[in-house]
Amino acid sequence: MSRRLPAKDVVIVGLGWTGSILALELARLGLDVVAIERGPWRDTAADFNIGTAPDELRYAVRQELFLRPKQESITMRNNTTQTALPIRKWGSFLPGNGVGGAGTHWNGQTWRFLPDDFRIRSHMIERYGAAIMPKDNTIQDWPVSYAELEPYYDRFEYMAGISGKAGNIKGQIQPGGNALEGPRARDYPTPPLRQGYAQELFTKAATEKGLHPFPRPSANLSNAYTNPYGCSMGPCTYCGFCEWFGCANYSKASPQTCVLPALVREPTFEARTDCEVTKVNLAADGKTATGVTYVDLHGQEWEQPASLVLVCAFSLFNVRLLLLSGIGKPYDPNTNEGVVGRNYAYQTGSGSTAFFEDAKFNPFAAAGSLGAALDDYNSDNFDHAPHGFVGGASITAAYTNGRPINYHPTPPGTPTWGSAWKKAVHETYQRVTSVGAQGSVMSYRGNYLDLDPTYKDPLGRPLMRMTFDYQDNERKMAGFMADRCDEIAKAMGAKQTQVKKLVGPWSVVPYQTTHNTGGAVMGNDPKTSVLNRYLQSWDVSNVFVMGASAFPQNAGYNPTGTVGALTYWALEGIKTYLKSPGPLVQA
Amino acid sequence: MTRSTRRQLLSATAFLAFANSACARTVSGSLPWQPNEAYPPSPLHPGPYLFFSPTEAAAVDAMVARLIPTDDLGPGAKDAGVTFFIDRQLTGPYGGHDWLYMQGPFSANPLPSQGLQSELTPRQQYRLGLAALSSYCKTTFNGRGFAELSGDEQDKLLAGMEKGDVKLPGFESRMLFQAVYANTMEGFFADPIYGGNRDMAGWKLVGFPGVRYDYRDVIAKPNQAYTLPPVGMQGRPAWTVGEKP
Numbered sequence: 001m002s003r004r005l006p007a008k009d010v011v012i013v014g015l016g017w018t019g020s021i022l023a024l025e026l027a028r029l030g031l032d033v034v035a036i037e038r039g040p041w042r043d044t045a046a047d048f049n050i051g052t053a054p055d056e057l058r059y060a061v062r063q064e065l066f067l068r069p070k071q072e073s074i075t076m077r078n079n080t081t082q083t084a085l086p087i088r089k090w091g092s093f094l095p096g097n098g099v100g101g102a103g104t105h106w107n108g109q110t111w112r113f114l115p116d117d118f119r120i121r122s123h124m125i126e127r128y129g130a131a132i133m134p135k136d137n138t139i140q141d142w143p144v145s146y147a148e149l150e151p152y153y154d155r156f157e158y159m160a161g162i163s164g165k166a167g168n169i170k171g172q173i174q175p176g177g178n179a180l181e182g183p184r185a186r187d188y189p190t191p192p193l194r195q196g197y198a199q200e201l202f203t204k205a206a207t208e209k210g211l212h213p214f215p216r217p218s219a220n221l222s223n224a225y226t227n228p229y230g231c232s233m234g235p236c237t238y239c240g241f242c243e244w245f246g247c248a249n250y251s252k253a254s255p256q257t258c259v260l261p262a263l264v265r266e267p268t269f270e271a272r273t274d275c276e277v278t279k280v281n282l283a284a285d286g287k288t289a290t291g292v293t294y295v296d297l298h299g300q301e302w303e304q305p306a307s308l309v310l311v312c313a314f315s316l317f318n319v320r321l322l323l324l325s326g327i328g329k330p331y332d333p334n335t336n337e338g339v340v341g342r343n344y345a346y347q348t349g350s351g352s353t354a355f356f357e358d359a360k361f362n363p364f365a366a367a368g369s370l371g372a373a374l375d376d377y378n379s380d381n382f383d384h385a386p387h388g389f390v391g392g393a394s395i396t397a398a399y400t401n402g403r404p405i406n407y408h409p410t411p412p413g414t415p416t417w418g419s420a421w422k423k424a425v426h427e428t429y430q431r432v433t434s435v436g437a438q439g440s441v442m443s444y445r446g447n448y449l450d451l452d453p454t455y456k457d458p459l460g461r462p463l464m465r466m467t468f469d470y471q472d473n474e475r476k477m478a479g480f481m482a483d484r485c486d487e488i489a490k491a492m493g494a495k496q497t498q499v500k501k502l503v504g505p506w507s508v509v510p511y512q513t514t515h516n517t518g519g520a521v522m523g524n525d526p527k528t529s530v531l532n533r534y535l536q537s538w539d540v541s542n543v544f545v546m547g548a549s550a551f552p553q554n555a556g557y558n559p560t561g562t563v564g565a566l567t568y569w570a571l572e573g574i575k576t577y578l579k580s581p582g583p584l585v586q587a
Numbered sequence: 588m589t590r591s592t593r594r595q596l597l598s599a600t601a602f603l604a605f606a607n608s609a610c611a612r613t614v615s616g617s618l619p620w621q622p623n624e625a626y627p628p629s630p631l632h633p634g635p636y637l638f639f640s641p642t643e644a645a646a647v648d649a650m651v652a653r654l655i656p657t658d659d660l661g662p663g664a665k666d667a668g669v670t671f672f673i674d675r676q677l678t679g680p681y682g683g684h685d686w687l688y689m690q691g692p693f694s695a696n697p698l699p700s701q702g703l704q705s706e707l708t709p710r711q712q713y714r715l716g717l718a719a720l721s722s723y724c725k726t727t728f729n730g731r732g733f734a735e736l737s738g739d740e741q742d743k744l745l746a747g748m749e750k751g752d753v754k755l756p757g758f759e760s761r762m763l764f765q766a767v768y769a770n771t772m773e774g775f776f777a778d779p780i781y782g783g784n785r786d787m788a789g790w791k792l793v794g795f796p797g798v799r800y801d802y803r804d805v806i807a808k809p810n811q812a813y814t815l816p817p818v819g820m821q822g823r824p825a826w827t828v829g830e831k832p
Contacts, residue, residue, distance in 0.1 A: 041614055049625040051820060054798040057777035058628065062681060069688035078700055085701045088688045197809035237801035248800070261618060270615040296611035360810050364795055365802030404776040404795045416749070417654040417768065418742065422792065426660050429793040430812075455690065507700035 002293055002301035008032045011292050011306035013277045013321065016101020017560065018546035018567045019312030020255040020263055021159070024229065025571050027266035029578075034304060035269070035312075036294050038276035039067070039098030044256050048104075048246030056403040060244045065105045066090060067097035067314075071276075074316060075452040078469040078505045080333065086455045086463060092507065093514040094244065095314050099273060100255045102314060102514060103560070107243040107368030107400055108219030108252050110162045111557035112153045112565070114379040115146035115182045117440075120553070123380060124390055134390060134473035138336075138343055138443040140552045143524045143533035146182045149565045154185055156564030157217075160253035161225035161233050164188035164217030178214045180375040190223045192216075193236065198361050198433040198492075199372035202397035205491035211376045216396060217561075218369030219253035229262040240401040242368025252368065275302075278459060280309050280325040280543060289327075289543050295459060307581075308542050308574070315549035319344075319449050319519035320464040327540050328520070328530045331448050333467075339530045341449035343518040344468060345554040348393065350478035350501050351436035352486035354494035355411050359431045363402030371398025377437070377484055378556045389477040393439035393556040395485055397492075402429070412498050435489045437481030438513070441474055443553040449519045469506050478502045515559050517551040522566075524585075532585040534573025535566060541583045544570055630821060631675055631782035633668070638677040638710065642732065643717045644670055649734040651771045653741045662788040664771050672774030672783030673713075673767075682710040709766060716763030719755035779819045786824065790817040797823075 009031040012019045019035050027033045042048075042065075058064050067090075075084035096102035116123050119141045124132055133139065166187040167177025174187075192215035195203070199215070206213040220236040227233070236251040250257050263269055277294045281303065291305035311318050322328055322340050331342035375381055378392040401407065409432045410424040452465035470478075479501045489497045523529025526538040535550055537543040546567050548559040555562075573584050612619075636644050651664035651673075664670075680686060689706070697704035707715070724733050724744075733741065747753035749768075751761035774783030776790070778798070784790065790797055797817035805813060816823060 041612060041619060043618055043620040046620040046624040047626065049627075050800060052625055052627045054800055055628070055778055055780075055820065057773060057781055061773055061777075063686075068686040070686050073688040076701060078698070082698065083694070085694050085697050085704055086688045086690070087701075088703045089684075091702055194803075194806050196806050200809060237803055238806050239800040239802065241800070264614060264616060264618055267616075270613060272611060272613050274611045298611075360812050362802070362805050362811075362813055365805035365813075402795060404789060404793050405773055408772075408776070408793055417745075419656050419658050419660075422655060422658065422660055422663070426792050429795075454692070455688075505698070505700045508702040509700070 002303045004303045004305065007291070007305040007307070008034045009306065010034070010308045010310060011036065011304050012310045012312050013292060014101060014313035015099045015255070015271055016096065016312065016314070017103040017255055017564060019310065020259040021564070021567050022310055022312065022546070022571060022574070023269055024259055024263045024266065026574070027263065027269040030268060032268045033270070034306070035271045036275050036277050036292065036304065037099050037271060037273045039273065041271070041273045042098045042100055042104060042246065042256065044246065044248065044250055048248045050248035053245055053248040054239060054241045056405050060403060061405055063090060063094060063244070065096065065098065065244065065246065067095045070458070072317070072457045073463055075455050075463050075465045076508050077465070077467055079446060080467055084452055084465045084467070087508050091509045092512045093516055094511070095316065095514065099260070099271065103254045104246050104256060105244050106219070106560060109369040109558040110157065110160065110217050110219045110561040111394070112182060113146070113555045113557060113562050114375070114381070116380045117555040118142040118144065118146050120390070124384070127380065128385055132384065132388065132390060134442060134444070134471060136445040138445055139390070140443070140523060140528060142552055143522050143529070144569065149569055150182070150185060152568035153561060153565040155568045156561065158189050159227050159229065160219050160258055160564070161190055161221050161227055162188050162217050162219055162253070163190040163192050163222040165192050165215060167214060176214065178375055179212045180378070180381050188217065190221050190225050193218050193220060193222045193367060193370050195372055196362070196365065196370065196399065197359065198397050198399065199370070201492040202372045202435065202488065205488055206374055209488070209491060211374050213372050213374045216369055216371040216373040216398065218367065220367035220369050221251050221253070227258055229259060231258050231261050233257050236367050238365045238367050238370065240364045240366040240403065243400050277321065278324070278461065280311070280321060280327060282326065282540065286326070287540055289540050311543065311545040312547065315519065315547045316449070316464065316516050318545050318547055318549040322520055322530065322545070323451050323464065324461055327537055327543060330450055333445055333448055336445055339526070339528065341519050342528070343443035343521045343552055344447050344449045344466065344516070345441040345443050345518045345551065346468060347441055347513045347515040347554055348439035348470065348474050348478040348502060349436065349512055350439065350482040350485070351434055352482060352489040353409065353432060353434045353498040353500070354489035354492060355428065355496040356431045356433070356493060357495045361399070361430055361433050363399045363407065363429070366399035366401050368400050370400070371396045377481060387476070387480055389473045389480070390442055391440035391473065391477050391556065393437035393477070393481040395435060395437045395481065395488070397433060397435050399433070411496060435485040437478065437485050438556060438558070439474070439478050439481055440556040441554045442471070443518060444471055470502050475502045515548070515554060517548040517554040517559060520545050520549040521552045522550040523552060526587045532583070534584045535570040536573060536577065536584050538587055541577070542581065544574060546570060627820070628780055630780050633671060633782070636671070636674045638674045638682070638713070639670070642721065643713070644674070645734040646717055646720065646732060647673060647767065649741060650745065650767050653738065653745055654768060654771045655775055661792055662785070664775050666785070667775055667783055667788040668785040669771050669774035669783045672777070672781055673770045675782050676770060676773070677710050677713060682708060684708045705762065707762070712762055712766045716755070716758050716766065719758035720763060723753070723755045780821055787817045787819060
């Protein structure tokens with residue numbers, strides 16, 4: 001039997017980047033805000049203590065900061081002819097848990113999508129004709145443009161202190177920055193990170209090929225910075241423990257470094273941790289949310305009434321909560337009808353590992369977003385006509401770390417153990433670098449999310465089922481990108497290279513990327529989207545859903561910059577809603 | 588505000604049991620951390636095995652010594668304490684797959700892309716797998732156990748297990764190989780606080796400086812050898828026996 005709590009103005013599900021930003025902004029308007037987070041509270045000082053943070057076994061191998069599959073997992077199959085089985089141990093992606101969410105353990109690669117990405121369907125058909133669109137795609141334009149989002153990208157970047165060099169300020173190309181990016185109003189708040197030896201070689205080789213390399217924008221800060229919320233950060237020390245770790249230096253932008261110190265001071269804000277929201281409750285008409293139900297660790301169920309419900313969990317779990325709450329019609333791939341779970345997408349990774357004769361790359365001296373990148377092959381920055389695929393990739397020479405349990409490279413053909421392996425590991429660690437392509441994944445009729453018919457979580461609720469595989473379009477694109485990476489790696493002076501393309505079905509085993517997108521997408525048509533352009537549910541107007549679940553398909557970049565921009569963009573919609581509750585867009 | 592009992596418990600990777608968090612918690616007004624609050628793992632010091640029997644430990648010693656041998660490049664896995672590391676990992680939450688999704692039904696024919704689908708925890712994999720290996724060796728090698736085989740015999744057998752060609756009685760040889768292999772890499776390269784990587788042998792082999800946490804000087808001087816010795820979470824031996832750092 002659930003116990004009913006006093007009503008709040010706003011209940012927020014999940015206290016990561018999007019939840020903490022909205023909580024702070026709405027609490028500052030004087031609203032009573034409660035954030036309910038299923039994982040523990042986490043602070044830099046205690047949980048990412050410098051004496052305990054750099055522990056590869058604990059955090060990268062045993063995965064201490066992540067959601068435990070025991071608490072909730074996802075079932076997986078490559079296509080609808082197969083039977084999905086639970087991901088018993090995380091591999092391909094690693095969902096966060098606890099206060100800060102994925103914003104505590106990310107690498108900090110903070111991109112803006114390109115203007116063409118937001119109208120990719122219209123753009124590709126206009127330029128190349130409908131024949132270029134892949135079979136069974138459900139690619140759709142975003143309901144917002146780059147120009148509309150630009151001020152909100154700016155807000156997120158200045159909140160997070162992002163280190164980078166602008167390449168295009170109001171249409172003026174800036175030397176040293178990304179000449180191919182969309183125009184921005186001003187430069188980054190802090191200068192780019194200092195680049196390492198691999199980036200020097202990459203920048204020289206790419207420039208000689210007529211490409212346009214630049215230092216990758218980074219949430220690992222080059223300089224000390226105080227953000228508009230009054231939160232201060234320190235400079236990055238290139239410790240090499242970003243991804244999968246909390247930062248002990250207050251150098252990596254995260255809710256802990258950039259938002260929470262200001263948020264907890266707001267008198268109308270309260271966080272409840274170790275409490276799992278099980279359902280968004282709906283009024284009898286099914287068109288209004290009355291609040292949420294959650295369960296604490298004792299198994300006690302609580303009802304938290306609220307006027308406004310903001311769903312701010314990780315993208316996959318946003319989708320599951322909508323499915324479990326009956327908000328929006330579930331997607332059916334057989335009829336291609338319904339919306340919740342539709343347009344699930346991911347990210348491709350391909351590239352070239354470069355073995356040098358003699359070099360000292362010092363891979364341990366690294367930061368999550370240290371790297372030199374180029375966008376010459378991203379989005380529609382190159383002529384797609386000869387290649388016959390849609391999409392692109394950002395190409396980067398980077399180290400995020402040299403942590404040896406997971407990183408002890410050997411040249412192709414080396415035995416996997418024994419003295420010959422040991423000798424190769426010894427001789428190779430310092431002389432390897434790589435050029436990688438992080439590519440877009442389009443949306444398809446057969447890649448989707450729904451509830452699993454068999455497997456349940458400990459509370460007895462169905463796990464979500466993921467049906468996903470890379471399609472020919474993505475395989476072709478990733479292969480093309482791998483060849484481009486290999487050309488650059490060879491031009492950098494590599495003696496030997498090893499090219500990686502997308503081979504075989506998508507597997508949950510090796511880590512690939514936690515850039516899971518879609519499933520609750522934003523759009524202009526309620527028949528093909530869950531949310532309107534303000535991330536407001538078409539069906540239940542006092543529910544807004546943040547996060548990468550809103551992406552109609554994924555671009556060739558990390559998602560967080562766009563997730564942050566959408567959050568500030570949605571905030572404008574929420575403010576409008578508060579003045580006059582109801583749908584912000586008429587269906 | 589209530590303080591979670593999570594705060595009294597230790598690291599996930601220590602051998603002590605670790606509760607997720609014992610109760611819900613409300614935070615408002617100020618950040619809830621206390622001065623000097625931290626959750627270090629418990630340092631492990633050599634002692635008797637807690638999981639392995641002497642026979643099992645001898646077999647694991649022999650296996651890890653072939654996977655990463657001691658040679659002119661320095662100590663191998665056995666001499667770096669990897670067997671002890673594995674023993675302690677198996678007695679902790681990892682050993683029971685305590686954090687993983689272990690609810691049935693378990694499929695008899697999962698797709699390779701669906702990853703781990705076995706019901707067997709690491710503890711069961713070692714117990715059953717080592718027993719099957721012992722029985723296989725005794726039958727195949729005239730009563731000798733794995734540890735009594737010659738180096739060449741051990742290598743040949745391990746290579747067959749890696750491929751899954753060796754048929755152990757009632758146990759998949761590849762599963763045992765993969766468990767030992769993964770844990771050997773962990774134990775050889777993890778922070779020495781967990782009992783392996785003794786004298787930072789693994790870190791010295793590749794040139795990983797450990798947890799120094801500040802490489803601004805390295806970034807400033809590209810393509811130069813790094814010369815400082817590695818440091819672990821507990822410092823390094825020279826700091827505690829009075830030698831110069």
